[in-house]
Amino acid sequence: MVRAASALLLVLLLAGWEVYCRVAGVSALVVPLPSAVLRTLWDGLAGGYLLPHLWVTTAEMAMGLAAGCTVGFLAGVLLAEVPVLRRLFYPYILASQVVPKLALGPLFIVWFGFGMTSTVVITALICFFPLLENTMTGLQQVDPNKRELFRMLRATRLQTLLRLKIPSGLPVILAGLRVAVVLALVGAVVGEFIGGRQGLGASIIAAQGMMDSTMMFALFIVITVLGMIVYQAAAGLERWLLRRPWKG
Amino acid sequence: MSFVSIEQAGYGVPSGGTILDRIDWTIGEGEFHALVGRSGCGKTTLLKLVAGLLAPSTGTVRIQGEPVRGPGAQVGFVFQAPTLLEWRTVLDNLLLPVSLTRRPQPADRRKAEELLDLVGLSGLEGRYPSQLSGGQQSRVALARALVTEPPLLLLDEPFAALDAITREELQNDLLKLCARHRTTVLFVTHDIAEAVYLADRVAVMEGGQLRHALPVPLARPRGRDVRYSPRFNALCLELRHAMDGAGSGVALERAS
Numbered sequence: 001m002v003r004a005a006s007a008l009l010l011v012l013l014l015a016g017w018e019v020y021c022r023v024a025g026v027s028a029l030v031v032p033l034p035s036a037v038l039r040t041l042w043d044g045l046a047g048g049y050l051l052p053h054l055w056v057t058t059a060e061m062a063m064g065l066a067a068g069c070t071v072g073f074l075a076g077v078l079l080a081e082v083p084v085l086r087r088l089f090y091p092y093i094l095a096s097q098v099v100p101k102l103a104l105g106p107l108f109i110v111w112f113g114f115g116m117t118s119t120v121v122i123t124a125l126i127c128f129f130p131l132l133e134n135t136m137t138g139l140q141q142v143d144p145n146k147r148e149l150f151r152m153l154r155a156t157r158l159q160t161l162l163r164l165k166i167p168s169g170l171p172v173i174l175a176g177l178r179v180a181v182v183l184a185l186v187g188a189v190v191g192e193f194i195g196g197r198q199g200l201g202a203s204i205i206a207a208q209g210m211m212d213s214t215m216m217f218a219l220f221i222v223i224t225v226l227g228m229i230v231y232q233a234a235a236g237l238e239r240w241l242l243r244r245p246w247k248g
Numbered sequence: 249m250s251f252v253s254i255e256q257a258g259y260g261v262p263s264g265g266t267i268l269d270r271i272d273w274t275i276g277e278g279e280f281h282a283l284v285g286r287s288g289c290g291k292t293t294l295l296k297l298v299a300g301l302l303a304p305s306t307g308t309v310r311i312q313g314e315p316v317r318g319p320g321a322q323v324g325f326v327f328q329a330p331t332l333l334e335w336r337t338v339l340d341n342l343l344l345p346v347s348l349t350r351r352p353q354p355a356d357r358r359k360a361e362e363l364l365d366l367v368g369l370s371g372l373e374g375r376y377p378s379q380l381s382g383g384q385q386s387r388v389a390l391a392r393a394l395v396t397e398p399p400l401l402l403l404d405e406p407f408a409a410l411d412a413i414t415r416e417e418l419q420n421d422l423l424k425l426c427a428r429h430r431t432t433v434l435f436v437t438h439d440i441a442e443a444v445y446l447a448d449r450v451a452v453m454e455g456g457q458l459r460h461a462l463p464v465p466l467a468r469p470r471g472r473d474v475r476y477s478p479r480f481n482a483l484c485l486e487l488r489h490a491m492d493g494a495g496s497g498v499a500l501e502r503a504s
């Protein structure tokens with residue numbers, strides 16, 4: 001019911017937009033017609049023009065996400081487990097949180113050149129922090145009674161990590177993953193703005209160069225849909241991993 | 249021969265407080281002792297010294313003559329809260345003490361199921377803790393502490409959060425389970441009737457010191473009749489007086 005109303009709202013909005021643009025004669029350079037955007041989108045997908053770009057962005061996002069999350073998770077485990085390292089690195093981690101990672105893009109282009117590598121690195125760097133932060137928090141939030149239980153049962157440090165801390169911190173860690181997935185798409189697209197040859201972000205820049213607003217809107221739609229798909233996939237993974245009755 | 253002997257054991261914290269002051273106590277093999285006292289008098293701390301979770305700052309704690317140097321395999325511990333792993337099934341929780349040392353064998357599984365049966369939870373081995381009532385969770389925690397058949401069981405107010413009827417059922421389960429292998433028990437509680445019903449001997453603690461010892465000469469096995477016998481009530485009253493005498497004159501709420 002509410003879903004139907006939301007869908008209707010979208011249709012009304014698009015219809016209003018279309019009618020207004022036609023009646024007022026707004027230039028397609030400023031705001032394109034929705035019908036034109038949909039046609040461009042359809043041509044781009046059916047004609048195969050958009051597919052390689054979609055593939056490149058998806059691949060960059062996936063690689064960046066995998067690398068950033070893996071390293072972020074492992075670093076989080078290390079810092080949570082070794083207090084000395086935590087005290088040593090935490091001020092720097094806090095400081096680096098404030099650095100806008102995308103602003104490092106131009107530097108990465110100097111280091112890694114134009115193309116996929118620098119975009120993957122930016123994406124990985126952006127995904128690294130939410131995983132690091134949430135893994136550290138999750139592992140340190142373990143119920144003290146349960147720690148004492150594991151101590152009483154003479155569990156080794158590794159057993160305590162694998163069988164107590166990681167499972168009990170999993171909800172927090174997966175919440176970090178969900179944040180990372182959204183950031184990964186932003187990272188990949190904006191990374192391509194700066195240094196991409198191919199991909200959806202690079203295509204937006206190319207369309208901008210040709211003053212093709214219609215194509216830019218079509219690309220926005222592709223990016224939004226891609227974002228929704230990966231977010232739903234992450235949320236689904238989270239639901240599946242936490243399918244057992246989890247508390248706290 | 250004494251199974252547990254606490255010799256002049258004291259415990260202090262760096263902030264300057266003395267939490268336990270030269271405690272002397274012995275528990276014979278197969279005996280059931282209760283430790284009573286009001287909140288904050290140091291019961292949990294003493295139990296943790298015996299468990300090896302804390303090291304005494306003075307004196308020693310011996311189990312079977314050996315000084316305790318850390319948590320040992322011969323000790324089972326039941327915490328105040330059930331402390332179950334929410335992401336594991338009842339059976340996995342029960343087998344945790346085993347699975348941390350080796351891969352559980354079919355024999356272990358049979359033993360776990362037998363224990364579940366004894367505490368009235370047969371058929372629930374596939375459930376998760378959040379699908380159990382408070383009493384059922386406490387039963388799982390109790391069975392978990394006993395799955396490795398430790399000769400010494402330590403319990404820290406394990407039934408304090410349960411309603412009166414469920415608590416009585418669990419007290420009976422505990423007596424039944426401990427009688428099977430003549431487990432030596434130290435049971436911490438603030439409930440006078442619980443201490444008298446369960447124990448052979450009750451220690452009264454006050455301000456970090458043991459002030460009184462009360463033997464409970466009630467025959468075993470004890471059942472519902474015992475709880476309402478004049479003898480039982482007289483012992484409760486005696487214990488209550490001992491606690492008042494130990495206290496600074498502040499009346500303690502009768503806990504049952």
Ligand SMILES: Nc1ncnc2c1ncn2[C@@H]1O[C@H](COP(=O)(O)OP(=O)(O)O)[C@@H](O)[C@H]1O
Pocket residue numbers: 261263265267285286287288289290291292293294
């Ligand atoms: N690590 C600690 N540091 C400082 N004080 C503590 C510590 N642990 C316990 N205490 C204090 O020691 C006293 C006894 O605590 P506890 O053994 O938990 O008492 P009980 O179990 O009888 O309620 C309390 O007053 C408590 O505040």
Ligand SMILES: [Mg+2]
Pocket residue numbers: 291292293404
């Ligand atoms: Mg206590």
